[in-house]
Amino acid sequence: MSATPTPRVTVRLTVAQAVVRFLSAQFSERDGERQQFFGGVFGIFGHGNVAGVGQALLEAELEADAGDGWTPPARVPYMTGRNEQAMVHAAVGYARQKDRLQTLAVTASVGPGSTNMLTGAALATINRLPVLLLASDIFATRVGSPVLQELEQDYGYDVSVNDAFRPLSRFFDRVWRPEQLPAALLGAMRVLTDPAQTGAATIALPQDVQAEAFDWPAELFRERTWRIARPVPEAVAIAEAAALIRAARTPLVVAGGGVTYSRATAELAAFVEATGIPVGQSQAGKGTLPYDHPLCLGAIGSTGTTAANEIAAEADVVIGIGTRYSDFTTASRTAFQNPGVRFVNINVASLDTVKHAGLPVQADAREALVALTQALSGWSVPDAYRERSARLNREWDAVVESFYRSGKGEETGLLAQAEVLGAIDEVAEARDVVVCAAGSLPGDLHCMWRTRDPKGYHVEYGYSCMGYEIPGGMGVRMAAPDRDVFITVGDGSYLMMPTELVTAVQEDVKVIVVLLQNHGFASIGALSESLGSQRFGTRYRKRSGSGRLDGDRLPVDLAANAESLGVRVLRAQTRKELVAALQDAKASTESTLVHVETDLYSEAPDGGGWWDVPVSEVSHLESTRAARATYEQKKAGQRPLL
Structure with a gap:
């Protein structure tokens, strides 16, 4: 039965x-x-x-x-x-x-x-x-x-x-x-x-x-x-990677977002301290080492530091950990100039392990770092290479400090963007989070922001989507209610998507929005000028009698707009006023927007990186012809990395 x-x-x-x-x-x-x-x-x-x-x-x-x-x-x-x-x-x-x-x-x-x-x-x-x-x-x-x-x-x-x-x-x-x-x-x-x-x-x-x-x-x-799996690396892959690194004279780590997502920052620190290999950081990888670690060279690539880009140009072995090697990270394949440069690529995604004809190590970042540290036991770069990295770190931080406290605002009546970032750096605590996505701010933050905590830096730069800042920052605060979130946003990106300020008020999600009003697109304006396009269409202007958009500034008041959406608004003009406003915002329990007029033409320190943006091959404009000549010169430095 x-x-x-x-x-x-x-x-x-x-x-x-x-x-x-x-x-x-x-x-x-x-x-x-x-x-x-x-x-x-x-x-x-x-x-x-x-x-x-x-x-x-x-x-x-x-x-x-x-x-x-x-x-x-x-x-x-x-x-x-x-x-x-x-x-x-x-x-x-x-x-x-x-x-x-x-x-x-x-x-x-x-x-x-x-x-x-x-x-x-x-x-x-x-x-x-x-x-x-x-x-x-x-x-x-x-x-x-x-x-x-x-x-x-x-x-x-x-x-x-x-x-x-x-x-x-x-x-x-x-x-x-x-x-x-x-x-x-x-x-x-x-x-x-x-x-x-x-x-x-x-x-x-x-x-x-x-x-x-x-x-x-x-x-x-x-x-x-x-x-959530932690794939373990194959022993043979670790052995081959260790052999390649042991033979290197000027190795370099490129740390990407995979290190952070794997929560492998402690393992990364242990690896580089044992071996003396310095670290350059992608946008997603910024914070994988604190900014003042002697082996942290900071940002690498198009928006990188002179420290990271100097070492990258000489590196004979590049160890990419959790990076997808975007064009900004590789400076459009001009960052790594050593003729014999080799790559070791540690990543959970097979797509990224084979880039630049690298030695693939498909594994979780933490597991791979532990295994590689053991495989390299007893080996280290020469002391002089360690000391050079520490010196380059200190020199770049001195450059950052000079831009943070340049005093340009007192001279011109408009704060430079770097001065605004310096004021935020002064007020923010180590565990607070700075958020950004598009415009000139991501580049300035990448090369200058002093990240002290692995989760203290949140710049969306895979898509670099204008409008991400306010809703993205709101999501960050929802995920980390014990951290203050400083959302840095230019007027162009603010205008794309300010409406989620209403949602932040509705959900009682406190964010601090620092709105830099420069009446235009600072990043694309500077890029346009460098490419011979004379900042065309990048300033917020009325149409003049000539029929062009080159008249008076638009009479907009974005601070009033934000106030109408339910958030507190503070206005600042000088650096002293800005620091006071930021301190007020941090002490408050409410979402606050700090509005500050900034100089559209202010500059950030040049780290020596390049970004491939093609320039018109023919033109009757002298500015475009000159830019094309510069472009072809830079283009000659690109390498296939095959």
Whole structure:
């Protein structure tokens, strides 16, 4: 006689209700530390999701029981955003501050609501930071097609605007039927918790399917703990890397974001102190060593220090740890000029281990550093090389100090950008976080900011997205409520996305926004001038009688704008006033914006790096012809690194 089968336990929920229940039961774990994976859901509702995901989030907030007695293992709070792109930025800022061990989900309505998240998806994927996007979609049944905001294509009726997420996401699925949801959710979690594959995970949810009920297997909603792997390096790869390094005379480490995400900063310090190898830092890798460590050469590449770029030009072995070698890091492949330079590439992503024909070591940064330190036991660079690194570090810091306290503001009546950063540096504590993304500020911060804590520097420079600063900074503060967050933003980037100041007030998330008003695009203006384009279109001006945008300044008051959005506003003109305003903002419990007029033409110290931006090959403008000649001279220094 056969045994009686155990009855299958199911619970009847809509697709949207099942999604929300699933999210509350997901956890991540690394090194024995377990945490809720989704810290919340950002959303803006429209006809695509208001009765689906919106209704499900309402039930979760009210803790409505579906009749099966299920209790959520963790609460996933809902937060209203003001811009769909900004909500994704906030989630990315949160995930980065949490070292990719936690993130937020983002839901948007059909059509423009969802496509507004495309830029955020690209940013998350390029920076390899996990975020779950719940993009509402057209009707699966097609009974009323074409519906409001539906894109019609004559070659196929199963295409929607959400297909644009496919090349921007590390995972994409569309749930046409309820039965497809479990695979979609588990597939998204697989990618979100994979250090080598993570990025945006997009699940497109047709609006009718969101509201459709289904009998779900109860095991879909059990607590799941996703272990974040630490891949161990192959012994042969470590042995080969150690042999290459032992033969080096002028080795250099390039530390990237992977060191921080792996929480391997202590292991990096132990490695370089044992071997004497100095460290240059990418944008994402800044903070992997404190700025005053004698083996820290600071920023490397296009916006690098003279210290890092001088050593990079001579390096015979470059040990890249957790870096993807962007063009800014390699100064568009002009930084490493030693004819025999070799690369050792330590990374969890195979894509990055083979760049520059390097020796691949596919592994977690912490595990690889421990193994490599052991393999190099007893070996060190000559003392003179250590001493040179320490001297270059001190010399660059003296340059930074001279720019921080240049006194240019007293001479011109407008503070130089570097003076503003110096004032923030004076007020900020070691564990506070400086946030930025676009314009000239990221370059100035990269080469000058004195980072004291591994999580004290947060510049989004994979996508360098204007508008990221305020929502991204808000996400940082949500992830680290015990740290003050200084958001540095120029007027151009501020105008892109100031609306999340309202969300910061709503959620009582304190941020300190330092708004540098220079009436134009400082970074692109300087770049335009250097490329012979005469700062065309980079200043905020009225149209003059000549028909050109070269008239009077625009009569805008961004401080008044910020005040209207609910934050405290302080105005400063001199350095003394700025320091006082920053101290006031830090002491306050409210979000505060500090407005300061700055010099559009102020300069940062030149670290000797170059960035490849092509110049017109032919022109009747003398400025462009001269820039082209300079470009060709710099271009000749590029190396294939093969």
